[in-house]
Amino acid sequence: MPSDYDVIIIGGGHNGLVCAAYLARAGRRVLVLERRSILGGCCITEELWPGFKVSTAAYVNSLLRPEIIRDLDLKRHGFEMIPRNPSSFTPLLDGRYLMMGPDRNLTLKEIAKFSPKDAENYPRYEEMLSRLAHFLEPWLMQTPPDPFSIRPGNLWRIAELGWKFRKLGIPLANEAVEILTGAARPILERWFESEPLKATLATDAVIGAFASPSQPGTAYVLFHHVMGECNGVRGVWGYVRGGMGMIAQSLAAAARSFGAEIRTDAEVIRILIRDGQAYGVALRDGTELRARQIASNADPHVTFLRLVEEKELPPDFVAAIRRIDFSSATVKINVALDRPPNFRCLPGEGVGPQHHGTMHICPDLDYIERAYDDAKYGRWAENPMLECTMATALDDSLAPPGKHILSMFVQYAPYHLKGTTWDQEKDRFADRCFDVMEEYAPGFKASVLHRMVIPPPDMEKVWGITGGNIMHGAMSLHKMFSFRPVGGYANYRTPIRGLYLCGAGTHPGGGVMGACGYNAAREMLRDR
Secondary structure, three states, X not given: OOOOEXXXXXXXXXXXXXXXXXXXXXXXXXXXXXXXXXXXXXXXXXXXXXXXXXXXXXXXXXXXXXXXXXXXOHHHHOOOEEEOOOOEEEEOOOOOEEEEOOOHHHHXXXXXXXXXXXXXXXXXXXXXXXXXXXXXXXXXXOOOOOOOOOOHHHHHHXXXXXXXXXXXXXXXXXXXXXXXXXXXXXXXXXXXXXXXXXXXXXXXXXXXXXXXXXXXXHHHHHHHOOOOEEOOEEOOOEEEOOOOHHHHHHHHHHHHHOOOEEEOOOOEEEEEEEOOEEXXXXXXXXXXXXXXXXXXXXXXXXXXXXXXXXXXXXXXXXXXXXXXXXXOOEEEEEEEEOOOOOOOOOOOOOXXXXXXXXXXXXXXXXXXXXXXXXXXXXXXXXXXXXXXXXXXXXXXXXXXXXXXXXXXXXXXXXXXXXXXXXXXXXXXXXHXXXXXXXXXXXXXXXXXXXXXXXXXXXXXXXXXXXXXXXXXXXXXXXXXXXXXXOOOOOOOEOOOEOEEEOOOOOOOOOOXXXXXXXXXXXXXXXXX
């Protein structure tokens, strides 16, 4: 039976669009099918309230690979980054505050307010991370080797990885192993003594993860968030002009320019398989479409346990997919404000440098640990960790004049609440988050015009991410690199011939990076 397309991609998130663009650029007939009426998955901009254009889910960018921006000429298609300076602000209730990056002199001066010793150590800490990034970053855009394969090419890549690791030298190699496998807290406590500094850095170790800074695996999440860049400057996070949806729009425009077809309101309910070969998809409206290759941008749970019949898969593979941890403890709150937060420790009317970057409400490491403890026992955190950003401080196209949008990314709040439900609790939890913010910025609650509260079950419902996990599965060592999503299938292929994964459930994992889609496209082209 003839195919309608060379490739069908399930899901119009950023990885699916990257995959589509590269395949179309190579001359393949590509169709992208998106369940919702808007492209981008979690990388979207929506006008939630009149005049307020909100990055509903993902809210800042740094990780989108520069190779992809260059190859697909995304700037020509509307992609533009706005660097944040300063990039970080941590207010304290005792009247002090810590403001950081990207200006080195500012950062060291600010750190020295709390600890001259930490100001001396910080450049060495950054240099250590930079050297590790130089070793690890090239692997983001490569297919992991298979530890179970004895093919010469695979063995060569394993040897290459070992040789490059050996060249790090013993001291840095020791640091690398700890970063890749260990907990963030002991690393930060070894380097620094100031609690505000350690807490500020620790937020990158736990954001999106159901884990405290003292748990193994959080050190890599910390490192994962410092590997990006903004306009060529390493480690700098920025806003996308027009909101995060402009990433999806520029990727879609690039894909279409190469001939890809993209459909919204097209929900795939089943992957069609015959004799172990994927040959098409069935849509909710009854339409069946055929292609030689199918790539799923959905997470592994959705792909293999909902879109594929279990009988089509090896039992041990199904068991491994079921073991993937999709726990989430994050709530996203989008807020429309009639004025910027006025912080007690740095008062002032209007937008100031404190509003440019991420505003961290977490004074010390123990505060984060206690917030996690609540979630561990099935409760939302009584004193939650807040990461707040106000893109309108630098991009006035997102809100009416004088008004602002605040994104709150909040930890910790588990998917399953003990003795209650999120329908009953989400407004109570948001109220508590606003009470905490009010302590630091009096008048905040009175400035709120609108709000949207998205707990983990709603994330699952709206964006189709299992458990509300924004990373498509925990990013712990046993589920990374050659074991993401499961061992033996880290090359974007699956037990079904012609079926591939291209989403964040594959190497190198979550974040608005695009590398998963890029790597999947390369492997799909090799198979043709």
